[in-house]
Amino acid sequence: MSVASSDVNFSDEQMLGFYRDMLRIRRIEERIGDDAKAGNIPGAVHLYIGQEAVGVGFCSQLTDDDWIASTHRGHGHFLAKGGDSKLLMAEIYGRETGMCKGHGGSMHVADFSKGIIGANGIVGAGISIITGAAWAAQMDGKGAVGIAFFGDGAANQGVMCEALNVAVLWKLPVIFVCENNGFSEFSPSSTVTAGNIVDRAKPYGAAHEAVDGNDLIAVHQCAARAIKHARAGNGPSLIEARTYRLRGHVEAEVSFLGSKYRSDEEVAEWIARDPIPAFAKRVIDAGQASQADLDRIEAEIAAEVTEAVLFAEGSPYPDPATQGTNYMFA
Amino acid sequence: MSVASSDVNFSDEQMLGFYRDMLRIRRIEERIGDDAKAGNIPGAVHLYIGQEAVGVGFCSQLTDDDWIASTHRGHGHFLAKGGDSKLLMAEIYGRETGMCKGHGGSMHVADFSKGIIGANGIVGAGISIITGAAWAAQMDGKGAVGIAFFGDGAANQGVMCEALNVAVLWKLPVIFVCENNGFSEFSPSSTVTAGNIVDRAKPYGAAHEAVDGNDLIAVHQCAARAIKHARAGNGPSLIEARTYRLRGHVEAEVSFLGSKYRSDEEVAEWIARDPIPAFAKRVIDAGQASQADLDRIEAEIAAEVTEAVLFAEGSPYPDPATQGTNYMFA
Amino acid sequence: MAKKRMIQAINEALDGEMARDPKVVVFGEDVEISLFGDTRGLKDKHGAHRVRNMPISETVMSGMAVGAAAAGYKVVCHMMFGNFMYTGFDSIANQASKLRYMTAGQIALPIVYMGVFGGGRSAAAQHSDAMHPMIMNLGGIKVALPATPADAMGLLRSAIHDPNPVMFLQAAGRGGEQGEVPEGDHVIELGKASTVQEGDDVTVVAIGAMVRPAMRAAQELARAGIGVDLIDPRTVVPLDSEMILDSVRKTGRLVVVDEARDMCSAASHIAAICADQCFDALKAPIRRVTVPDVALPYSPPLEKALLPNVASISKAVRRLLGKAAEEGA
């Protein structure tokens, strides 16, 4: 059976796949959050929890030949684009077996073999990098696209406008996906962002669309349009996906912030709009899956999480005697 | 007698003043151009010839308390804002008596006592600096404004969008004046600039207006609105003034460019729309001045040019024994 | 004197200067709530017009500092992590450092660019640079790197008073460090080094966060009978080369400890000054204890091994004195 959601029919399998992809990010990150609180993880950790529908909506339509660039909040994109959870976890644990052999950590997880240019510690940096990758894709001529995920805060970096301009002029196959979660760190968007971000595409003549970032189907359809537009050689799109991060900006924030920057009510409101339970309900209501199906997925993911953590915990730290100065130059 | 030009009446004296201000820039710069060709001027020289109506239209409504920031093409703004031609010329000649004692040269003429933050060798740099000066003006609370003049090429620097955003949020008394002369160096705008620059204000909700940059009266009226808007505490404006540079991007270009980047016809078309003869005709046609008046102004300016050049030529170079390392720190 | 944490000393310096001089303003990303705590509470005390949150727009931000300073304000521009300076680097490198010079001294530019620098907390490559050498090479920006809460307060006050751009670099993760801070208007002149400890055998110059491990190393070396003259330059622009040279003339030996990557580091420069200006006094090679020329790694053991520490400083000193054998190295 399949659900018709404004023109698009997804098979049961696809729907369950979306659910799995989102839940997988959620559970892995919940565990990362717990581990961070327990002091098992060095460095800062920024979780994607609450925003999973955006990453999954887009990445589920990409292949390894397509490129994505991500942000400081990059685990979700890494996983959605096919990144390995063991390698991710080991990296965040700073281990030798990590995706970047412990050299990068949470803010730098990347897997170039899967088209994951990587998380980035510099807000907005992925925008220019993906524009270059999209230029490469255009020259390759095989229809690959580049997608930069970035936040509403990052949209205030001038580079976004520079990129829109050049991408329109060169008709680059690139999609700028702004995940507007309402905050730049602790500053509410209204205090640091004038107007609607999606409108910033207009003066350049770039395609643009705003979408409910907590509605996987809506995101998926919007992504499909933008990807098609890009693959067809019609140039860039700017997508603004409205969403919310259900966790802190950074996991440690409660320990160092002197005051609150958002109300419990606001958080509660958005918990009520959590993309994952909403999607579960939708799948079940449509009869595309049973609770047992979802439970099975839950169990599979729990096993994956455990395996990833065991892998990470069981892995050695990189040995300073042989590592640490190897990779500056090829 | 006065001419009514869409709501605004300018006295004969004002009209002659505008004419004088534009012609003064023109004649001084023509001389600078000649001197550059003759090899009397070190470094690169970028002339404002053809764009005078923009600088004069805005600066004629400012006081020394208002700030302007300019570009590599900055002599016109310097003069329009009340800069001294002798000090300008001596600076461009690299002399001790120059406005910056020969330390800055053509691309760095500044007179802070007159609110001239200065020309700038970095395309787009004045935009952020003027935003800061406008913030200062806002804190001072005396109604002063800041104006950044910059080119169409500079409008592709992301800093313009960053500045629009913060200026709208903070309601800064700042005016971003883009002088669109159709070229970024040798690249025609259409090849490097997507869409209309003036539209880039829209997503931020900034006031904006496009104006014929070769029509002094139109510029003046547009400037009046933007300045009033700023002084009243209503925030920033983006103005796009369409104009043309009648000279090369840089005076030396004929000697090093291998090919042409614009047609003789195009140049001829714009010579026909030269703002200064057009304005002269308008003043005379309206009976606000006689040819004799204009001739007198011409003669006065010729005298000023001669005086400035004599001053510059007669001035010593700064003495390396006592100059050159003095001004890094206050 | 009272014991204070580094971050509190910085906060009090800002608070005190804002109270004293209405022209002092503070802006940056999240300076209202304050990530590090250094600007916390300032908005409530000094008003929303003088303490302003910026959008994430370093390019316009660093330039706004230049414009507001040129127009008469004393601007504290908080860059958060020093690495974010690169994002707004034009206004630092082409404007703030040059504008006064290019205009033959027409203006003063009282700007303090603040930021956290250096490694040690698994912040990884893009949050761990020690960028003071790069700023030193620009020439027009003073650079302060306080090693103690007292110095943080005193240097920051001077930086705010200074008519020139000053880069005030706080060592990453050292905000909680306690130290005695003099009461009242504690000010430390920019360009005056401090002798942390006197000794006759070797001069150790340690910069910023490196002062603490160097102190420990000096104490350890003292027990082995090695007298370390330990100097903390406190600012590297201006650099108190006289104090360093005097010390090296006394000891004849120099080790420079710097958290920067080695190539063109402050350590290189201090070594070069001494190799030039007090060559005759030198009894031994000049050693640098610096960070290898890599972007810092995330994994704690890797990062730790790359940063100078008590052991590597001690070792460098012992080797210089030909006492390598004693430590079994």
Add this chain to the structure above:
Amino acid sequence: MAKKRMIQAINEALDGEMARDPKVVVFGEDVEISLFGDTRGLKDKHGAHRVRNMPISETVMSGMAVGAAAAGYKVVCHMMFGNFMYTGFDSIANQASKLRYMTAGQIALPIVYMGVFGGGRSAAAQHSDAMHPMIMNLGGIKVALPATPADAMGLLRSAIHDPNPVMFLQAAGRGGEQGEVPEGDHVIELGKASTVQEGDDVTVVAIGAMVRPAMRAAQELARAGIGVDLIDPRTVVPLDSEMILDSVRKTGRLVVVDEARDMCSAASHIAAICADQCFDALKAPIRRVTVPDVALPYSPPLEKALLPNVASISKAVRRLLGKAAEEGA
């Protein structure tokens, strides 16, 4: 061999590499018409997709180089004047220099950032920086500074072949300089210095545009009976410190000539290496002939006085050899 101008050598290197390898692409502001002439004609020969004019948007530009290189292209990113690098500095300092390291070598980043550097033409402060020391301190970017047309061609070819980011810095105003260039595929390995002239009395290391005045000084000094071992490192990352050390071990004396501002210059670093690694061979202080720590001025006599030149190099050498009296200084 054929006599060629520097700019022609660069142009031919680009042309040759584009012809050899379809993955080589060139972009930057006005690279089609080409301000300096180095990229002139490439578009007509190699196509509009491989030679592209950029809007004035250095921030996205320097980052596009990273993305396109990560995605498999060999990217030549022309920054025009080196000072404009600062405008797009994040992608150079936080990305290009670190991305390979942070990802444990997952990618190569074959990027050549090109730009004109240094003074001498009254281009004033914002067009005259010598930024190689800053890039050296970043650690992850190679830096080539050719002094002759032959080296320009050979180093640029190697830079394009190199899997790492390379900063290729052309000396301002030296494009017209003529020199013999070998025929065929002339390549010079990055990291190999060249001995410009041999001598036994003093080692002079001269970088980039400083090689020419250093050569003249060496010739002049030869007439006075002073033998200069003149070394041009050609690249400062990697730095051929072995060749420099060997020379200093032979001569016992070192003068480093660098067009950078003095603080944390390449000169400082080379001096520091020698003060560390060949101390015992040193017979005299190590001297630096550099630019004072100022933004360069516009006025020709001022600028000239601040840049190293034949006289200042000669003088430094003579003083080192205690022959100051002879030259009446």
